Amino acid sequence: MSSLELSEPTEIDHPKVSANKIATARRQVVDWFQQQGWKPFRFQRQAWNAYLDGESGLIHASTGTGKTLAAWMGVVIEGLAEQKTLKSSSSSKKRTVRKQTPPTRVLWLTPLRALAADTLGALTRPVDELQLRWSVESRTGDTSSTIRNRQRSQLPTVLVTTPESLSLLLSRTDTQSQFADLRLVIVDEWHELLGTKRGVQTELCLARLRKWNPKLRTWGLSATLGNIDEAMEVLLGPHNPSSIENKKDNSAASRVLISGVKSKKITVDSLIPDTIDRFPWAGHLGLRNAPALVAAIEEAASSLVFTNTRSQTELWYRTILAAKPEWAGKIALHHGSIDRSTRDWVENGLRTGSLKSVVCTSSLDLGVDFSPVDRVFQIGSPKGVARLLQRAGRSGHSPGKLSRITCVPTNAFELVEIAAAREAMEEGHLEGRTPLTNSLDVLTQHAISIAVGSGFDSFDLLNEVRNTYACQSLSDEQWAWILDFITSGGDALRAYPDYHKVIVDEEGFYRVTDQQIARRHRLSIGTIVSDASLTVQFMKGARLGTVEESFMAKVNPGDQFFFAGRLVELVKIHESTVLVRKSKHNEKAQVPRWMGGRMPLSTELASAVLKKLDAAAQGQFENPEMKAVQSLLELQQSWSHVPRKNELLIERCKTREGHHVFMYPFAGRLVHEGLSSLFAYRISQRVPITFSMSNNDYGFELLSSSEAPLEEAILNGLFDADSIDEDISNCINAVEMGKRQFREVANIAGLVFNGYPGNRKTARQVQASTGLLYDVFKNYDPNNLLLKQSQQEVLERQLEKQRMLDTLQSMRTCKIIWKPLLKFSPMSFPLMVSRLRERLSSESFADRVRRMQESLEKAAGKDDTREGKAN
Structure with a gap:
């Protein structure tokens, strides 16, 4: 059955809109697609119809296959059907703006602020060209104070925002009235939020919005995910099947899982070194593959070079530029610690095609909108099948186009991992994301946010949060502990007024009445806790980005390090700013290291590696990567x-x-x-x-x-x-590991305050505060649920x-x-x-390893000679 033969949806739950108007609006949208030279995919039409039927669900499709328009155009059709016909020509491209646009009816949640601007452009274009009189704006940490102040009185019809900014909105007293006409929430890149505390934060926010409007429709967009059914249940909340008569009540509606285009072709290959060391060690190939990579980049009109860490990004960018200095201005690097203005410049360069190549981390994994590149390169093992697939989709970033990713191994065994990842990808063995449950630190923060805003009745909020996957098993005892903790500080902190954040008023409502507490809480909303960062800035010039305080603690004035693609020399550290000057080439210059670089091999990829080794043990070396390591594995079998x-x-x-x-x-x-x-x-x-x-x-x-x-x-x-x-x-060292993890829990739950903008506390100050609280709880309140959570997270996460x-x-x-x-x-x-x-030091270490390799290769060579004579 073709996409045009899909059944029409039933009339939506707005009596003023007739089925004829819906049909007319749908034709407008299809005509708009044709004007762009496109034709709606079947899955896009399915998504539009499901939305218009009042249903919620999840759209699962590969990168670059049209998920955004699948989720977006259903509500556009609805808006066009409700809007009175414009007198101006329908062919006009100029947008007609009314002084009063409709109130907020769509929230678009994105996991990265960097995606907000791209999403805004993708949503605004059809709205403008179809002359839909809606205002479309974003609200993130990058939004100017002028726009935020204007949005306090009236939010736009469509708001693109992040989970943190949505939580901040929920801490306002007037948000419910501003969201009175909210009909749709779209959660973009849901696979990136699932299994994280930001995902739990999103679930709790959605539960509040659904309480305000039980007919609210929720749609998620996801790619490269193994447990897609579970992902949908987490997004939409625990499912209680109901009769078809209740279908119009979205809280009881059926969930729709829509799969997108599956015919996208992906090629995975490798840059195989001319010689393979039979005694490899992690990273030993390293930059030895740089000439082959540079040659491959030169062949392609445009490319992305993905690394697994920000440190690798800095190192490989410098190496490529050193090999091709004439590429200055044509290649760039991109990672999350580089200043926002520089990242914007890089992203614009990708859109306009002015950049030949960008060396990047997962900061460009997600849906930043730019023209498809010819090739994608992956430095080292991808460590996961889904990650390889996601990054591959950045080339040929449109339906029907071939996606190609070329892996650059940093040691010989990574060739086995590359071959295994390709096979697992072809067989559809993708990693899932395990959803979190009972993250009490996030729930504590959320409860205080609601208390700062409209306040809450304890019984009502308990029932509300139990409608989330994350808190469905929350016990009465746990909830009672949280209420006691936010009102009195719990057993250990009862004597300290600073921890009596929430009061219970005469009506039994939990509220925050102290404006200083409310302000400090709003500044602390969020679940991303990283090492304290310092701003890197030239003495007389631009801001470069941020570097972690733990790295700078080991750098002395006069020392050199690479940052944002430049070699700089530390002049001094003043308050929270690292002041640097440009420096000349120095081989001993350091590369900053950021936390979070220890990415383990996924279960699915580890299983696929064992499968390839099993075949090798039986003498099967069927692809270029396995043939390249055949000598190594045969020696492993011999010895x-x-x-x-x-x-x-x-x-x-x-x-x-x-x-x-x-x-x-x-x-x-x-x-x-x-x-x-x-x-x-x-x-x-x-x-x-x-x-x-x-x-x-x-x-x-x-x-x-x-x-x-x-x-x-x-x-x-x-x-x-x-x-x-x-x-x-x-x-x-359970105590030390527990303290480190407790720092995150304590930050999220609001036990510590990191300071006001421009006067942030240092990492040492925060660690001292959380360490003291950890010791107090351990000695005087051992049953503290946040303490127990941090201990459990050490086991589960570390x-x-x-x-x-x-x-x-x-x-x-x-x-x-x-x-x-x-x-x-x-x-x-x-x-x-x-x-x-x-x-050992890096120099003596490398020398010693080389000597050991030479000794072992000499012994292996003798074995090879004896085996040859025997044959």
């Missing part, structure tokens, strides 16, 4: 073993350093960090022994001066999941507890392959090198 599915490889060897144990669960570096500490602790409980440890995405190393009784430990429950919480607390439990279960059932080593195998070598990296 040890190539692990197959349902096998756990354990290698052991003795060197002058001591006794080495290498285990390969293939569960990602975070899980391996926890497992190595857990196993070291459990073995030490049986015999007095001390371990040094290292880990990567494939496995971990335990090094001890005496041989560990490993077989005995396994027989006696080394892999058991019993008492895992207690054992982990005993084997890691050590991936559930994945660790799954891994332990797998290890108990796997066949163990014991392999004694005479020399380090190709798989054990990077683990050993990772441990050495922590002890």
Whole structure:
């Protein structure tokens, strides 16, 4: 059935609008598409009809296939049908603006402020050209004070905003009346919010809007997601099936999942080095692949070069520019710490086609609107299948166009990961996002926001938040604790008036009446907590961006570092500003490091890697990447073993350093960090022994001066999941990790105030405050729910507890392959090198690794010669 044959929707729930007017408006929209040289896709028409039927849902489609217009044009059709016919010519492109535009009827939530301007342009164009008399504006942290002040008296018909700005709006007393005509909320890039505290914040805001208008329609836009059904349930709230008679009540309406264009072709290939080291270590190829990358960039008219960290972005940009200085002004870099004006310049350069290439992080992963580039490059492993797919979609960024992504490995094993990711992508094995539940810090912040605004009845707000996926299991006891905490500070802080933020008035309503408390709370709304940042600025010139305070603490005046693509020298740090001057080339210049760069291999990609290794163990090397590492894997098989599915490889060897144990669960570096500490602790409980440890995405190393009784430990429950919480607390620096995580929880819940704009507290001051509160709660209020949440988040987020439990279960059932080593195998070598990296300077470290590689290659060469003679 073609898109034109889709059934018409029933008459929408606005009696003044007839089906004929809806049909006429739909024809206007289809005509507008034809004027652009487009034809509506079937899934776009499905979305329009579902909206006009009063339904909510989720649109799931690849990047660049028209999700925005699928979600947007349904409400445009509705607006056109309700609007009186203009007297001016319908062919006019000039927008007719009335003094009084309709009140707010659409909220468009975007996860990034950077997307707001692009979204605004995409929404405004059809509104203008179809002469729909609506005002379309944005409201984010980048919005000028003039516009914000004007919006206080009247919000636009369509408001593009972020979860944080929406929370801020809900803290106003007049927001309910301004949203009285709200009909639609569209949540863009829902896959980026799902599984985060910003997602929980969005859920709670949506629950409030639905309470004000039970017929509110909610639509999400998502791409590259594995658990799409669960994603829709989280967005729309727990689903209670109802009879068809209640369909017009959106709280009971059916949910519609719409899949977009699936025919988009994606090609994944690699820049394979001329020679492959058979003893690789993390990052060792590094910039050695730069000449091949530069040549590939030169062949393409336009390209994006994605990295996994901001530090890599700075490094690769400098390397490319050094190789091609004539590209100055034609290439750029883009990441979240660069000044907004520079990022705007880069994004405009992509739109106009004036830039040949941009080196970037995930800051350009999402829906920033620009012309499609010819090619996309990925530096290093993508670490996840969905991430590879999302980035690939940035080339050929339109329906029917071929998307191509070329991966640039930074070590030989990443070639296996690239081959595995391509196969998993072709088979549709994408990662899901695990939704968060009972994030009490976010709920605490939300409750105070509502108290700052209109106030709340405790029973009503409890029922409201229980209509979200995140808080559906919230207990009466937990809610009572939150109410006590926001009114009195809880057991430990009851004597301190600063923590008595909310009062209960004579009518039993919870309100914030102190204007200073209200102001400080509004300044603190949000769930993104990062290391304190400092502004980087030239002594007599422009602002470059922000760098984390923890990095600058190690930089002295006169030291040089790369930032925003420039080599600068630190002059001094004045208050919260890093003052720098331009500097000349220096090979010892540092590259800033930002928090959040430790991205583990996803479960889906790890499984796909094991599948490729299983095939290699059977002599199957079917694609260029696997053929490139064939010699490496054959040496691994000769000296040890190539692990197959349902096998756990354990290698052991003795060197002058001591006794080495290498285990390969293939569960990602975070899980391996926890497992190595857990196993070291459990073995030490049986015999007095001390371990040094290292880990990567494939496995971990335990090094001890005496041989560990490993077989005995396994027989006696080394892999058991019993008492895992207690054992982990005993084997890691649980107090320090808990304090770090509590800093985030305390910030979100409003326990600490980071200062006013222009007078922000330093990271040390904030850490001191949260550390003191952590100690107070631990000693005097051990049942504090925020303390318990931070301890649980250490397990779930920093050590991936559930994945660790799954891994332990797998290890108990796997066949163990014991392999004694005479020399380090190709798989054990990077683990050993990772441990050495922590002890040696960069120069001596690189020299030592090279010598070890040469020694092992010499031994491998002798084995190759003997094998050749035997054959």
